[in-house]
Amino acid sequence: MKSQQVRLAKRPKGEPTAENFEIAEAELPAVGPGQMLVRIIWLSLDPYMRGRMDDARSYAKSVEIGEVMGAGTVGQVMESNHPGYAEGDFVLGMFGWQSHVVSDGNGVRKLDPALAPLSTWVGVMGMPGLTAYVGLLDIGEPKEGETVVVSAASGAVGSVVGQLAKIKGARAVGVAGPDEKVRYVVDELGFDACVSHRSATLRDDLKAACPNGIDVYFENVGGPTLDAALSLMNPFGRIPVCGMISMYNTGPVGGDADRLPALMRRILTDRLKIQGFIVSDRGNRHKAFMKEVGGYLREGRIKYRESVTVGLENAPKTFIGLLRGENFGKQLIQVSEDPTRG
């Protein structure tokens, strides 16, 4: 049995290109005792993967040169010598950018396809949803009537942040790029407002959308959106730092004025809290998340959108596009057929 794989060919400098990836086949070992063969169906692409392509110190181990790119995946068991899994079972695992894998079940969870569509286990019901949940509720702590701003608002994390903020009684304001996403965030997801980071008057637009200032800024992107949001934070504002997509591809920057002293002064004067978090530290919140967000999803109070690219071989270029904001909603690679979809 062969597995098609996407491996890290060389480390990117700045924005990754096709040359940083290598598509290859590997011969899988035979399925030993206590093991199973899994066919990958859904592969999740997420901005954090860019950080793992560097060898800089980070919160997670770097991908090594020649190693398969890591990712959360949903698959189906094709053959099993594992007592806990039978042929045909659906599973969630960190199997990476590949088509098949032999697993001993370590870190794997069985999925009930009746509970939620298979692909959502790497989206709104998975890591991105939990990221939104713990960042907004545990760090952002929005109160009724407050204003929550979230960048990358149409994305897998941002869309849940804003909808949860609304459910908690806050005003939800998104920041997105193209008009189509800006409209979607308001018309489909029900945010109170959304502005475009492409606007030359971003700060004024955001100010107009937040007449009472910003109490929670959920940080996904960095760059000019961060600057605009910072300038509008209310006293006692909270900034959960989830990611900084716009910074992932840039190295240290020189030559600009140093904004750190002004930031520190703002933090003091307005008693701001800026806190980084990573979803993998927050496993203790998984059960509460599943119950609460699962409920909203079934009730139709939380909506989501998927951006599906078919074929593992398209993962590199889709990932490069994701870092540029070319996806619309949760980015997935469909590696093989999903038998639960009509």
Next chain:
Amino acid sequence: MKSQQVRLAKRPKGEPTAENFEIAEAELPAVGPGQMLVRIIWLSLDPYMRGRMDDARSYAKSVEIGEVMGAGTVGQVMESNHPGYAEGDFVLGMFGWQSHVVSDGNGVRKLDPALAPLSTWVGVMGMPGLTAYVGLLDIGEPKEGETVVVSAASGAVGSVVGQLAKIKGARAVGVAGPDEKVRYVVDELGFDACVSHRSATLRDDLKAACPNGIDVYFENVGGPTLDAALSLMNPFGRIPVCGMISMYNTGPVGGDADRLPALMRRILTDRLKIQGFIVSDRGNRHKAFMKEVGGYLREGRIKYRESVTVGLENAPKTFIGLLRGENFGKQLIQVSEDPTRG
């Protein structure tokens, strides 16, 4: 009855000079019904007062031109028509840089001189002590065996931060300026180590003093000490931001490399929490503070040092010296005789 006063003459640009202050006399009104005349004994000088000399938006109202400089004070009632106070009572109030005041008792508290020396009510038992308490315990949350670093370690706030950290089972490391203060912090206050921010090898010194990295950095000064501490923060580190003495006298800085993107990246990667706080928001902690820190003080587990300048007319130059770090311990102006001191 006349009150000698120090008023704001003009707003400073950068470091204040004598010209920013004006010493004058004001005729006090007669003591009306429900009022009392108070003679100021102890006047507290604190770095935050520099911020109030600016007209920039800040957490507290600016001092107006021609207005008496604000300050916490301890005084004695000389004459009273107030039912709650009798002649001879000692009181704590925000009476400012002056010798006498007529008060209606609003915001005033009676002090028991048997509980603690009068001067400590504007020091270790007052605002600076409470600042250390809430910043360290509520935001820093040090755990046993962790490392706490505090800048301005021999000062009114820093000295309490380090001693409280020790009591809570943490390793306490100070940053101070001159050798004399560095020695005092270790030999007298019992910190585990102290380094000098004047050292050309500050970062290496701090690294050597913190072999397990830094879990809590209590920020009092900004500048190179902040940079050094940031570079040594452990994952999940906490930075309570209490003040930035080194930044108070500087306006916006240009030309240096922008350190904000790197800071945001560190916050994310290491899940740091940076949170500003101001003691006046934390009145709900006053009772717990009084009980706990009062107990440590009586048991001799928390020590303090005072830097006393006699004479209200010396307040401006003493304050200018405080901003330069020339004080050693809690800076006080003795405005008139303290009858409880031998």
